[in-house]
């Protein structure tokens with residue numbers, strides 16, 4: 335009896351030390367360096383916080399500093415999708431992040447621009463990158479050295495709340511289907527376009543296949559939020575089916591958006607539609623913090639405006655586990 339109790343105690347201790355507590359990160363400190371030894375040797379830093387107002391996520395950057403050591407120039411502004419904020423007159427810039435991806439470029443004098451804050455995601459009320467913060471992983475770093483061009487991003491969580499912990503023992507999902515529909519609001523919600531993609535989960539690799547698209551005057555392309563990646567699937571490049579590999583050294587998050595690009599390039603400011611959300615926490619696949627995909631609760635749903643034309647179109651998304 336004593337031995338059994340001891341074993342139980344050890345098992346509980348073990349599971350405690352193994353599973354880091356999930357957190358919802360509400361504010362981060364972002365510092366980065368980039369050096370190509372030619373045009374840019376840039377040191378950047380800013381604090382970011384997020385707020386949600388009536389369903390829209392806003393990200394505020396404060397104490398922004400972007401310096402190019404080669405020209406000894408300080409950036410005069412930061413911009414998000416063409417919306418710029420003059421940081422010589424204010425040190426607090428707020429942006430509406432419609433498709434969860436925070437990507438700020440710095441605007442120097444003479445219109446020189448430089449992508450400085452990237453890879454930060456504000457989704458479902460919390461910050462992440464393609465990795466997730468936890469109680470034992472408060473900084474998410476990425477470093478690259480591309481034949482001497484060095485880039486080092488460090489994002490540290492400075493304010494957080496505990497996130498719900500998923501019940502264990504949910505079976506692992508093997509195959510998901512993501513379906514995105516755009517409706518014509520002014521035509522009895524008739525269907526404007528539908529796209530679908532199948533996602534197989536092999537270890538920590540997500541393998542897309544079975545792309546379909548009914549859009550008449552648009553190309554549809556799926557991109558994940560690790561950005562500047564190749565498209566995962568695209569109707570102009572039917573053979574392209576690039577895999578996503580979720581980070582294997584920490585908890586991870588994968589977001590995928592589908593972008594509709596007009597065949598006649600007349601509409602600017604296209605935003606993606608978030609079509610898949612997958613969290614990998616403590617070896618489980620979740621649709622959101624604390625909620626695993628299970629046979630009884632196998633779908634994540636989302637409804638959102640379509641930003642090129644929010645008055646005329648709405649969207650609905652389902653991301654469902656089809657096979658456990």
Ligand SMILES: *[C@@H]1O[C@H](CO)[C@@H](O)[C@H](O)[C@H]1NC(C)=O
Nearest residue numbers: 387388389390637638639644
């Ligand atoms: C909140 O959003 C809804 C739908 O997007 C809109 O109809 C409503 O006017 C908004 N309310 C405020 C206070 O902005």
Ligand SMILES: *[C@@H]1O[C@H](CO)[C@@H](O)[C@H](O)[C@H]1NC(C)=O
Nearest residue numbers: 378379380381396397398399
């Ligand atoms: C602002 O950023 C600088 C580094 O650029 C840092 O030294 C300073 O402590 C920050 N101030 C605040 C109020 O966060």
Ligand SMILES: *[C@@H]1O[C@H](CO)[C@@H](O)[C@H](O)[C@H]1NC(C)=O
Nearest residue numbers: 367369371375376377403404
């Ligand atoms: C670039 O910055 C690093 C420090 O981050 C410094 O050691 C290096 O000398 C700088 N190079 C140039 C060309 O300014």
Ligand SMILES: *[C@@H]1O[C@H](CO)[C@@H](O)[C@H](O)[C@H]1NC(C)=O
Nearest residue numbers: 410411420421422423441442
């Ligand atoms: C920012 O504001 C300053 C001070 O008003 C002004 O001199 C500067 O031209 C502005 N910069 C940009 C990029 O608008």
Ligand SMILES: *[C@@H]1O[C@H](CO)[C@@H](O)[C@H](O)[C@H]1NC(C)=O
Nearest residue numbers: 416441442443444445446447
């Ligand atoms: C910067 O770009 C704006 C428009 O994008 C243009 O009006 C302005 O002349 C440019 N300034 C310089 C110095 O090139």
Ligand SMILES: *[C@@H]1O[C@H](CO)[C@@H](O)[C@H](O)[C@H]1NC(C)=O
Nearest residue numbers: 411413418419420441445447
């Ligand atoms: C830089 O900022 C100024 C003022 O905000 C803006 O007029 C200009 O178009 C911006 N340049 C770019 C390339 O975004």
Ligand SMILES: *[C@@H]1O[C@H](CO)[C@@H](O)[C@H](O)[C@H]1NC(C)=O
Nearest residue numbers: 477478479480481482483484
């Ligand atoms: C970056 O890579 C180059 C070779 O491509 C190497 O000479 C250099 O030492 C590396 N620098 C760092 C900081 O890793």
Ligand SMILES: *[C@@H]1O[C@H](CO)[C@@H](O)[C@H](O)[C@H]1NC(C)=O
Nearest residue numbers: 365366475476477486487488
């Ligand atoms: C990257 O930056 C972080 C934070 O500034 C620093 O701790 C780390 O040592 C840097 N990594 C490399 C490989 O230079």
Ligand SMILES: *[C@@H]1O[C@H](CO)[C@@H](O)[C@H](O)[C@H]1NC(C)=O
Nearest residue numbers: 518519520521522523524525
């Ligand atoms: C919407 O449907 C109703 C009933 O089916 C029909 O009377 C109406 O004409 C339709 N409106 C449009 C814009 O197609």
Ligand SMILES: *[C@@H]1O[C@H](CO)[C@@H](O)[C@H](O)[C@H]1NC(C)=O
Nearest residue numbers: 536539540541542575576577
């Ligand atoms: C994606 O992963 C699958 C399964 O591991 C593999 O067969 C396929 O070649 C990979 N595709 C690409 C484009 O790497």
Ligand SMILES: *[C@@H]1O[C@H](CO)[C@@H](O)[C@H](O)[C@H]1NC(C)=O
Nearest residue numbers: 537538579580581582583584
């Ligand atoms: C994690 O992935 C990297 C490359 O993606 C690979 O080199 C490494 O062996 C993997 N580690 C484990 C423990 O699977």
Ligand SMILES: *[C@@H]1O[C@H](CO)[C@@H](O)[C@H](O)[C@H]1NC(C)=O
Nearest residue numbers: 520641642643644645646647
């Ligand atoms: C929305 O539809 C109305 C007619 O119902 C049209 O006048 C307007 O141009 C459309 N707006 C967009 C952005 O497509």
